[in-house]
Amino acid sequence: MSRSKIYQLFTISFIIAALATFHLAIFKVGFIVTISIVFLPFFIYLKKNLGALSICSVTAFISPLVRCVTLLPQYDYNVALSMILPEIPFYLTYGLIFHYLYERRKNKTLIKFIIITIFCDYGSNIVEMLFRGGFGGISITVLKGLLIVALLRSAILFLLIISMKHYQSFLINQEHETRYRYLLNLTSTFKSEIYFMKKNMAHIEKIMGKSFEAYKMGGVENISSELRETLLNLTKEVHEIKKSYISVIQGIKKTFPELMELSDLDLKH
Template sequence: MKKIKSIFIIAIVVALASQVNINIFAPGFIIALSVAILPVFLYFYKQINPIEILFATGIIYSLYKGMFLYFSTNNFHITIRFIETDVLFYFSYGILFYLLYWKKKKKKKGITYLFFCAFLCDLLSNIIEISTMIHFRGYSYLMFQDLVIIAFVRAIISVCIILLIKHYKSLLIKEEHEERYRKLILMTSSIKSEIYFMNKNNSDIEDVMKKAYLLYKTISQQKYPSELKNLSLDIAKDVHEIKKDYISVIKGLEEMVGEKTDNVKMDIKDIVNIIGMDVMEYIKRNNPNVTLKFEIKNNFNVVEHFYLVCILRNLIYNSIEAMDKTKNGYVKILISKSQEECIFIISDNGKGIKEKDIEYIFNPGFSTKFNGETGDICRGIGLAHVNGIVNDVFSGTIDVHSITGKGTEFVIKIKQDKMEGVSVCDTI
């Protein structure tokens, strides 16, 4: 059914395109631009026999043309005489293309070979058609010369259309791959940052388990009720089971992202491009009044690029969220190198942070974000994430400067060897 539908669509398109034509040599013999698109269809529909396509095209085109001829001449015989040669042209074209191109499936057929086949099919089919019209007499050198030129021009047009379509398709595929890669980087960045935080929490769970077991031992040594003793033991066991499940989740996530991804360096410009596209989509959805600007003064490579993506995204998102009521808000990210340090400055003109809160903003659970309508309080893990990753993964520093009502600035400094994964001596 799909094959029949494709053949029918091709025939209809060719019939409609035939309206662009000129009449030369003999009455009823027209040179139509529609023939130039035939090789295009035959090239992209390789799975369909060209004889089937051209036979259907010849019939549908002739019925289409014959209908108009009959209404204009009101003569059935004249109509048949004009359209029978059109049918012959398309039938000839289909058979020739089948023999020259489609049948040679094992042969490597490039675009040059297609041009050669399209040229010959066009030329020979036209010769067959016009020979029938002039009853195989009255040939002239000029006629063959013009048919060669026409076939050559239409073959060139066909090849150009095919190349343009292929180029357009390759651009779409490239764009699709880049979009998938961008989403993969962002997703992996989020997962790896969560793994980092879960590993930190795992040590806290271990401490709770040890304290629970210590409590059990202390109760066992004292004359406390057995119910209390059993309860303390159950708590220690439950915490141990939670830890086991927690470790299983961490291992599963680590297997998902893989270790090989960390060995590939990424250019800071590529990282900025990925983050920028993601943030712009976020701004369009949440706060269209905010403008985003990146400025990269020095280029460098990043080994732990997933973690850097997490850091910058968190800080940029925080800045955008801090400007929910700010007109003409902006977020600026300045990236540079100075004295063997990579420096990231993220600034905004949002509502700022109160001076009394600045010393607590990197504490897990601390948040100033409160929704007056729902009563929800942000869980406050974002900046704790950022601070932990900057310190533990990059051995860097993060400072914050803020003025209430004017804006906030985060300054991150990371040693070049930690950022690029090489010693400073290697870069000299």
């Protein structure tokens, strides 16, 4: 596994562990209900390349460790340990259920994802309760409570993912709008430049024509050969300027064909 993936795994685990410090203790001593279990599947959803088993395995180590640090000032070491150890099978069970019921399946949708998180949440909590007090600690009331907790956390997860998708869509639309405005301004600039280039081309054609006429008239008027040579060179230089304009226009035409309408312009040289 790359260093980048390891860094991401530990970062996600510490975030979940930090969120787990804000919790509600219900059902049994040491058992907590926390919003962090909303963000666990959320990170699994965002970081599909990491895999649920990897995320949950690292979290199973980091989260109890962080919680142990917060409990030691209040409880004896053995008591704190007994309170946090059942969290390890919770995270491992969560990762296993998610991996086998969702990640290994081909058809993956958001609705299936949410349904699987309900199973993961509910099943993992039951496993944790079994480690805390055995079958004697599980009653109908506890099972109903765990189901309600799983449903509520999955509902929050669903709203979180939908909100994220809408926000991403909003950013994409803004980016498209910004790009469209840029292209619109670029198109306007090109068309303005092309308009003036066309005018200059027409002007160059006239100058070249007049220069060449002067060169031909020199043969009739018997002017000096030096002057005729100068007029011919001038005609050639003007022609080179014309060729440079043509090259620029053709380059723009190739790059932005929709901007160039050269049907009215003779580009032969």
